[in-house]
Amino acid sequence: MAEDIILATTGLTKEFGGFTAVNGVDLQVRRGTIHALIGPNGAGKTTCFNLLTKFLAPTKGSIVYNGRDITRQKPADIARLGMVRSFQISAVFPQLSVKTNVRIALQRKRGDSFDFWRSEEVLQPLDDEALRLVDAVGLAAFAELPAGELSYGRKRALEIATTLALDPEMMLLDEPMAGMGREDVERIEALIRKVSANRTILMVEHNLSVVASLSDRITVLARGQVLAEGDYAAVSKDPRVIEAYIGSGVGHAH
Template identity: 65%
Template sequence: MNKNEDDYILQAKGLSKQFRGFYAVKGVDLRVRRHTIHALIGPNGAGKTTCFNLLTTFLKPTEGTIVFNGRHIEKSDPASVADSGLVRSFQISAVFSQMTVLENVRVALQRKTRWNYAFWRNQNVLHVLDDRARELLDMVGLTRWADAPAGDLSYGRKRVLELVTTIALEPELILLDEPMAGLGHEDIEPVMQMIQRVAKGRTVLMVEHNMKVIAELCDQVTVLQSGQVLAEGTYAQVSTDPRVIEAYVGGAHV
C-alpha cells in the first residue's frame, strides 16, 4: 500500500448488498481519511444503515471489498473487527438496564483490561476503573446519574451513555449511527463537543440527520441515494449540489 493509501483508514470498493433481487447498497466506493470526521448522509431509505452493517461485517456484501487499516475485513466477524479497532454504535439505545450508569461504562473499560470477560471475579477488583468511568461521564454531564440504574435514564441520556461506552472501548475508528437521535436540544451541544474531543487522534464515521451537526462537525460528507453514492465533498459543496437538494426535499436547501 502506498503512502497516499495509508492516509485512509477505511476503504470500500464496489460495495453492494442484494436482498432477493433488490440492491439496498450498490457499487459504493467510500474512502475515510484517517483522523477526520466523515458523515454518511442521505434521505430515508438511502442505504446508510445497510452500509454501516456491511462496514462492520454484521452483513456480508454480495459484492465488493472492505479494507480497514490495510487489511481486508469483508469476510471477518463483528467481534474480530471490533477487536481490531473498529467499533460502532446503533440507532436503538443498547444499555444494561439493571446495572448502574457507572457500571455500564466500567464494563466497556473492562474490555481493555486483563479482566476481560471475567464477570465471576469479585467486583471490587474493577473499582480501579471507576475514576476513568467517572471522567467519561463528566464529559457528557451524566455524573449525577452515575449510581442510578441505566434503565431509569431518559431515552436521550441512554443514547449519551451508549456513546460513552462506545468511546470507552478506545477504538481507532468509531462508527456512530445517528448519535443525536432522541436527544433534547440541551444535550446536542455537549455530545458534539465530546465527539470533537474524542476524534482527536482517531477517526469518526457517522450517519446523522441533523444538518447543523454535520455542518459544524464533519470534514467530509458522502451522500447516498437509493443505495448509491450521489455526491461527495465538504458540507458546503454537497449542500449546494442540485442533485443533493433534489434528493432531499425536491428543491429546498439542505
C-alpha cells in the same frame, strides 16, 4: 504522498432478492476526520453502515480497514482491530449504575469475564477509569444512578462512554441524534467533537445542521449509489443533492 485512508470500500454492493440496496459504493474515510454518510430516506445509508460494521455480508465488493481486508470478518473481530460501532447495539444494563455499565465495558476490553464478584483490589483501578470516562461524557453527577433512569440524551452519552471504554481507533455512530430535543443534540454534538480529537468517526445522521457543523467530509448516497462527496458547503450546493432531497419530500438540502 498518498492520503492516510483508515477505511475504504471498493464496489460495495448488497442485493436483497432482486433489489439492490447498495450499488457499487467506493468510500474512503481519512484517518482523524469526522465523515458523515447522508442521503434521503431509502438511500441505502443504513444498509451501507451495516455492511461496514459487519452486521450484513456484502453481495460484492471489499472493505479494507487499516490496510487489512475485513470483508469476511465478524463484528467482534473488527472491534478487536479497533473499529467499534456505537449506539443501537450498545449493551446498557438498565438496572446497573452508570459507573458499573462503563466498568463492564472496561472489563470487556481487558478480556475479563463478567464476574461481578471480583475482589475490590481488582475492581478499584477499573472504577477509577470508569469514573474518568463517566466524567468525560458529562455524567459525573449520575455515576451511581441506575442507567435505566437516565434521560434519552444522557443514555446516548452513556453509550458513548461504554464505546470509549473499548478505546476504539475508529467509532461508527448510527444516527446519534435520532429522537433528541435540541438541548440533547447540542450536548451530544459537543461530546462527539470532543471524543473525535484522537480518533476517526464515521456517522450516519439525518440532522443536517449537525452534519454541517461536525463533518470534515460528507458522502451523499441516493438509490444505493454515491451521488456526491465533499465538505458541507460543496454538497449542499450540488444540484443533484438538492434534487435528491426535494424529490424524496425531505425539503431543501440546506
